[in-house]
Amino acid sequence: MAMNFKIFKDQDTVATFVADILRKQFNNNSTTIAGVHLQHDQAPINAALQQNVSNNPVDFSQIHILDYDNNAVFYKNLGVPEKQIHQIPTDEKIEAFIKRHAKTKENKGKLTMQVVTIDREGSMGIPMNDGVLIAREIILVLTGSEKAEVVRKLYEENGSTTFVPSSLKSHRMVNVVLDEAAAQGLPEDVRSYFTELYA
Structure with missing residues (x-):
């Protein structure tokens, strides 16, 4: 299984972790193309990212x-040039959109990361x-007790069912x-192992 589970105490700790991953990605690859949805x-990832970038x-x-969540003002205030904050039309394939609007010689039009939830x-x-699935790396964020059933399905199902996210x-x-x-x-047993690993 290609999934790596990371379990943290609460939504704030999840937000801090994801924000740190994003900031490091931006620092380590200055031509990153990242999708965020x-x-x-409920994890306060934007607030944590803003704090992380300010530090x-x-x-x-x-x-x-x-920008799937229409947070252009947030990203602009973070420092992303306005012309590089993209809302994706629902009728256009993402790879085609990137090729037309975000591809450069440096990034080669490759979607570096998708940060998503279910x-x-x-x-x-x-x-x-x-x-x-076209992204090189996927960060899947799931917090709150209302997501426990989604987590169960994601863990148990094998990709041959109608639960689409299991294809991850x-x-x-x-x-x-x-x-x-x-x-x-x-x-x-899985929960105990990953909780202890990242506690």
Whole structure:
């Protein structure tokens, strides 16, 4: 299984961890193209990212953000150039959109990272094959007790069912970041192992 589970105490700790991953990604790859679609999760990731960037400045001059949550003002205030904050039309494939609007010689038009969540009904709100799985790395954020059932399905189902997010298991690099409440959907031994590992 290509999924790496990381379980933290609460939503604030999850937000701090994800923000740190994002900031390090931006620092380590100054031509990152990152998609962010987190409106269906309560972890305060934007606030944590803003704090992290204020403590550890980032050169956003070549960063491109696929802004699924309509947070252009936030990213602009963070330092991302306005022309590099993209809202994705629902009728356009993401790879084609990137090729037309975000591809440069340096980033080669490759979607570096998708940071996403799954809502309570099991929907990601982005096409799986063209939107999520094309990213080199996926960060899946699931917090709150209402997400425990989604976590259970994601863990148990094998990709051959109608639960679309289970196809994430076919991807080479998926980090599933959970708080203890959402992690209740995992088997107890799995939950104990990953809680102890990241506590």
